[in-house]
Amino acid sequence: MAATTITEEALAPVPQIVAHRVEPEPRGWTSWVTTTDHKRIGIMYMVLTFVFFLLGGTEALLMRLQLSQANNTLLDPKTYNELFTMHGTTMIFLFVVPMMAGFANYFIPLMIGARDMAFPKLNALSFWLLLAGGIVFYGSIFFNPPECGWTCYPPLSSRSYLPNGGVDAWIFLIHLTGLSSLLGAINFYATIANMRAPGMGWGRLPLFVWTILTYSILLILALPVIAGAVTMLLTDRHFGTHFFDASNGGSPLLWQHLFWFFGHPEVYIMVLPGFGIISEVLPVFARKPIFGYKAVAAATVLIAFLGLLVWAHHMFATPSPTFVFVFFMLGSFLIAVPTGVKIFNWVATLWRGTIEYKTALLFCVGFIGTFLIGGITGVFLAVFPVDWQLTDTYFVVAHLHYVIMGGAVFGIFAGIYYWFPKITGRLLSEGLGKLSFWLVLVGFHVTFLVQHSMGLDGMPRRVYEYADVGHLELYNLISTIGSFILATGVLVTVVNVLRSVKRGAIAGPDPWKANTLEWFTTSPPPVNNFDVIPRVRSVEPMKDIRRQVERQMEPAEALPAPTAESAVRA
Amino acid sequence: MNRIRRALARTPATSRSRQLAAAVLLALALVLVLAGPAFADAISPESGGSPNADEIDSLYKLILAIAVVVFVGVEGALFYSLFKFRARKGAVAAQIRGNTRLEVGWTVGAALILVVLAAFTFAKLSSIRNPPNSGPNGLQLADGVLVAAGPSKPLPPNGKSLNVCVNGQQYIWRYTYANDCANAPLTSVFSYQEMVVPVDTTVTLDINAQDVAHSWWIPKLGGKFDAVPGYTNHTWFKVPAKHVNEVFTGQCAELCGRNHANMTAQVRAVSPADFERWLAQRRADIKAADAAAAQERKRIEQQTP
Numbered sequence: 001m002a003a004t005t006i007t008e009e010a011l012a013p014v015p016q017i018v019a020h021r022v023e024p025e026p027r028g029w030t031s032w033v034t035t036t037d038h039k040r041i042g043i044m045y046m047v048l049t050f051v052f053f054l055l056g057g058t059e060a061l062l063m064r065l066q067l068s069q070a071n072n073t074l075l076d077p078k079t080y081n082e083l084f085t086m087h088g089t090t091m092i093f094l095f096v097v098p099m100m101a102g103f104a105n106y107f108i109p110l111m112i113g114a115r116d117m118a119f120p121k122l123n124a125l126s127f128w129l130l131l132a133g134g135i136v137f138y139g140s141i142f143f144n145p146p147e148c149g150w151t152c153y154p155p156l157s158s159r160s161y162l163p164n165g166g167v168d169a170w171i172f173l174i175h176l177t178g179l180s181s182l183l184g185a186i187n188f189y190a191t192i193a194n195m196r197a198p199g200m201g202w203g204r205l206p207l208f209v210w211t212i213l214t215y216s217i218l219l220i221l222a223l224p225v226i227a228g229a230v231t232m233l234l235t236d237r238h239f240g241t242h243f244f245d246a247s248n249g250g251s252p253l254l255w256q257h258l259f260w261f262f263g264h265p266e267v268y269i270m271v272l273p274g275f276g277i278i279s280e281v282l283p284v285f286a287r288k289p290i291f292g293y294k295a296v297a298a299a300t301v302l303i304a305f306l307g308l309l310v311w312a313h314h315m316f317a318t319p320s321p322t323f324v325f326v327f328f329m330l331g332s333f334l335i336a337v338p339t340g341v342k343i344f345n346w347v348a349t350l351w352r353g354t355i356e357y358k359t360a361l362l363f364c365v366g367f368i369g370t371f372l373i374g375g376i377t378g379v380f381l382a383v384f385p386v387d388w389q390l391t392d393t394y395f396v397v398a399h400l401h402y403v404i405m406g407g408a409v410f411g412i413f414a415g416i417y418y419w420f421p422k423i424t425g426r427l428l429s430e431g432l433g434k435l436s437f438w439l440v441l442v443g444f445h446v447t448f449l450v451q452h453s454m455g456l457d458g459m460p461r462r463v464y465e466y467a468d469v470g471h472l473e474l475y476n477l478i479s480t481i482g483s484f485i486l487a488t489g490v491l492v493t494v495v496n497v498l499r500s501v502k503r504g505a506i507a508g509p510d511p512w513k514a515n516t517l518e519w520f521t522t523s524p525p526p527v528n529n530f531d532v533i534p535r536v537r538s539v540e541p542m543k544d545i546r547r548q549v550e551r552q553m554e555p556a557e558a559l560p561a562p563t564a565e566s567a568v569r570a
Numbered sequence: 571m572n573r574i575r576r577a578l579a580r581t582p583a584t585s586r587s588r589q590l591a592a593a594v595l596l597a598l599a600l601v602l603v604l605a606g607p608a609f610a611d612a613i614s615p616e617s618g619g620s621p622n623a624d625e626i627d628s629l630y631k632l633i634l635a636i637a638v639v640v641f642v643g644v645e646g647a648l649f650y651s652l653f654k655f656r657a658r659k660g661a662v663a664a665q666i667r668g669n670t671r672l673e674v675g676w677t678v679g680a681a682l683i684l685v686v687l688a689a690f691t692f693a694k695l696s697s698i699r700n701p702p703n704s705g706p707n708g709l710q711l712a713d714g715v716l717v718a719a720g721p722s723k724p725l726p727p728n729g730k731s732l733n734v735c736v737n738g739q740q741y742i743w744r745y746t747y748a749n750d751c752a753n754a755p756l757t758s759v760f761s762y763q764e765m766v767v768p769v770d771t772t773v774t775l776d777i778n779a780q781d782v783a784h785s786w787w788i789p790k791l792g793g794k795f796d797a798v799p800g801y802t803n804h805t806w807f808k809v810p811a812k813h814v815n816e817v818f819t820g821q822c823a824e825l826c827g828r829n830h831a832n833m834t835a836q837v838r839a840v841s842p843a844d845f846e847r848w849l850a851q852r853r854a855d856i857k858a859a860d861a862a863a864a865q866e867r868k869r870i871e872q873q874t875p
Binding site: 077161246251289291293295318319329330341350353354355356365369379389390393452456462465469471475 | 612613614615616623625626627629630633634637640641644645647648651652655656657658661662663664665666667668669672673676677680681684687688691694695698699740777781782783785787789792793794795796798799800801802803804819820821822823824825826827828829830831832
C-alpha cells in the first residue's frame with residue numbers, strides 16, 4: 001500500500017507555479033474601487049454610463065415637455081439652452097462612446113481568448129477619468145451649466161458672451177473623457193493586436209472586435225484634435241489668446257473645422273461598435289453565418305477611413321467656396337456605399353435562416369429598419385443645396401437621432417439582452433424584454449419621424465419656443481407623446497435588469513448557442529476568464545467546439561450534456 | 571375549398587391577430603390618404619418665394635423619389651425575410667457564407683444610385699447658386715448705388731442686382747441697402763428686422779455677423795447662410811411678381827444665445843414703385859432723425875457749461 005502511494009506521488013506532475021499564499025477573492029466596495037479586472041471595470045462602465053443615459057433622457061423629456069405646446073413658458077430660455085447642451089454632451093461623451101468602451105472592456109478579452117486587457121491598470125484609470133469627467137460636468141448644475149450646445153461654437157462660447165464657468169466645465173469634461181477614451185483606445189488596440197487566442201488570425205477576428213479595433217483607431221486619430229481645440233478655447237477664454245476671435249485676426253470657422261474633424265469620426269465611433277454588436281447577434285439568432293464576413297469587416301474599415309474625410313458636410317451653410325462643398329458632398333456619398341453594403345449583408349444574413357425571435361434579435365432588426373432611415377436622410381443632407389434648407393432644423397435633429405439612436409442605442413440594447421446572461425449568469429425576462437422593445441421602437445418613431453416634418457416646416461433646432469404656424473404644434477405634441485412612450489420602454493428594461501440580476505433564470509455558459517469564445521467559459525466568467533484557451537480554427541470557434549463535442553458524444557448518448565470544458569479536455 | 575378549410579382550421583388567435591393587423595394597416599393607409607393634402611408641407615422643404623428655393627425643392631423631390639424606392643426595397647426585403655424565415659419546426663438554416671457576385675452587384679448598384687444623385691445635383695447647381703437677371707417688371711436699377719459689382723460673389727449675368735448687407739446681431743437682423751458692404755456710406759438706407767424688396771428683382775445678400783454666429787434663413791426664399799464674424803457669406807433671391815405685397819418670414823438658424831428663438835426676420839415684397847417710395851421715405855426719415863439727434867446734442871452741449 002505504502003509503496004504504491006509513494007510511486008503515485010513521484011509520478012504526479014510537478015506544478016510549475018507554487019502558490020505560497022492564496023489570497024481570498026476580494027469582496028465589498030473597496031474591491032470595486034481597486035479592481036483592475038477588465039470584467040469588473042466593464043460592469044462599472046456599463047452601470048455608470050447607463051445612469052448618464054437616464055440623466056440625458058430626463059433632460060430630453062424636460063425639453064419635449066417645454067415644446068409640447070407653442071409659446072410654452074414651462075422653462076426659461078437659459079434653462080432650455082442648458083438642457084440641450086447637457087443632453088447632447090451627456091449622450092455622446094458620457095453614454096454612447098463609454099458604453100461601447102464598457103462592452104469592449106468586458107467582451108474583447110473574452111472574445112479573443114485573453115485573460116485580461118493588455119494594460120489592466122491603465123484600464124482602471126480610463127474608467128476613473130470618465131467618472132471624473134462626469135462629475136466635473138454635472139457639478140456645473142450647482143453653478144452655471146454650459147449653454148452653448150454640444151458643439152460650443154465660438155464666439156458664443158467665448159468669455160465675452162458666456163462668461164460663467166459652464167463652458168469651462170464642458171472643456172474639462174472633453175479633456176477628461178477624451179483622455180479616458182484615448183487611453184482606453186490604446187489599450188483595446190494593444191489587446192487586440194497582441195493577445196488573441198492561438199489560431200485567431202485577422203480573418204477569424206469576431207466582427208465586434210473588428211469594429212472595436214476601428215473604433216480605437218478613430219479615437220486615437222480624432223481625439224487629439226478636439227483636445228487641442230478645447231485647449232485653444234480655454235486659452236482664448238482665460239489667457240488672452242485669439243484663436244477664434246475674428247476681431248483680433250482669429251477665425252470662428254477654425255473651431256468648426258477642428259470640432260467637426262473630430263465630430264464626424266465621432267459619429268462612426270458611436271455607431272461602428274453598434275454595427276459590430278448587430279453583426280454578432282444576427283447570425284446567432286438566424287442560425288446562419290454572417291453573410292460576407294470579409295465584406296462586413298472591410299466596410300467597417302472603409303467607413304472609418306472615409307469618415308475622416310467628410311467633416312465639412314456639417315458646415316455647408318458657412319461662408320466657404322463651392323468646390324469645398326462639392327468635395328465633401330461626394331465624400332459623404334461615398335460613405336453611403338459601404339454603409340449600404342453592411343445593411344444588405346445583414347438582410348442577406350437573415351435570408352434563408354431560421355430566425356428565433358429573442359429580444360436581442362428584435363433590437364437588431366429594429367436597428368436595421370431604423371438606421372436605414374437615418375442613412376437615407378443622410379443622403380439628403382449630403383446634397384449641399386438641399387442641406388441649405390435642412391441644416392440646423394429639426395430635420396437634422398431627426399436624422400441624427402435616427403443614426404445615433406438607431407445605430408448605437410438599439411445596438412446597445414441588443415448587446416444588453418444578448419450579453420446580460422454572460423455577465424450575470426442569469427437570463428433577462430423575454431416578456432419584459434419584448435415589451436421594452438416594442439415601446440422603444442414605437443416611441444422612437446413617434447418621437448422622431450414627425451421631427452423631419454417640423455424641420456421641413458421651418459422649425460430650427462435649439463429653440464426654446466415656437467409660434468403655432470403650420471402644423472408645428474401638432475407635430476410637437478406628437479413628438480412629446482412619443483418621447484414618453486420611448487422613456488417607458490427604457491424603464492421597462494431597467495426594471496427587467498434589476499429584477500433579473502437576482503431572480504432571472506440561470507443561463508448556463510452558452511444559452512444562445514452562440515459563435516464566439518466568450519460563451520466558452522462559465523457565466524459569469526471566473527477571474528482568469530479561461531482555464532484553457534482553445535485553439536481557434538474558424539470565425540465561429542464555438543460552433544466548431546460544439547460540433548466536436550457532438551461527434552465525441554455520439555456513441556454514449558446517455559451521458560449528461562457536454563460542457564465546453566469537456567470538449568477541450570477531449 | 572381546401573384553402574378555406576385550412577383557414578378555418580387555423581387557431582382563432584392567429585386569425586384574430588391577422589385581422590387586427592389588417593385593420594391597423596387599413597386605418598393607417600386611410601389616415602395617410604386623408605392627411606396627404608392637409609399636410610403637404612410635411613414631406614418637402616418650403617418653396618414658392620424664389621427660383622432657388624423652388625429648385626432646391628425639386629432637387630429634394632428627385633432625391634425623395636429615389637429614396638422611397640431604396641427604402642421600400644430594403645425594408646421590404648427585411649420584413650419579407652423576418653416573416654418568411656421564422657424558425658419553424660424542421661426548418662434548417664442554409665449555411666451560406668457569402669456570394670462575391672452579389673456583393674459586387676450591390677456595391678456597384680449603390681454607387682450607381684449615388685452617381686445619378688450627383689448628376690442631378692450638378693445639373694441643378696448653377697440655377698440654385700447663380701442669380702439670374704432681374705425680370706422686366708423688376709426695379710430698373712438706374713440708381714448706381716444699388717447695383718452690385720465685384721468678382722467676390724456670384725452676380726446675375728448682366729451684373730445688376732439690388733444688393734443688401736445683412737448683419738446678424740444678438741438678437742436682430744440689420745439690413746443696409748448698399749453696394750459695397752465694408753465701405754457702406756453712412757447715409758445708406760437701413761432697416762431692422764423687416765427687409766423691404768421689390769418683386770421680380772434679383773436681390774443679392776452680403777451676410778455677416780457683428781457679435782456671435784447667426785444664420786440667415788427665410789425658408790420660402792431659399793436655404794440658410796451662416797453669418798460668421800470675420801466672414802461674408804452670399805446668397806440671393808428673386809420674388810416673382812405675383813407675390814407682390816407678401817411677407818416672407820424666417821428666423822435665425824444658428825444658436826446665438828438665450829433669445830435665439832426670437833431672432834426673427836421678415837422680407838416684404840413690394841412693387842418697384844412702392845420700393846422706391848419706401849426708399850425715399852426711409853432716406854428722409856433717417857435724415858430727419860440725424861438732424862434731430864444733432865440738435866439734441868447741441869442742446870445738451872449748451873446746457874453743460
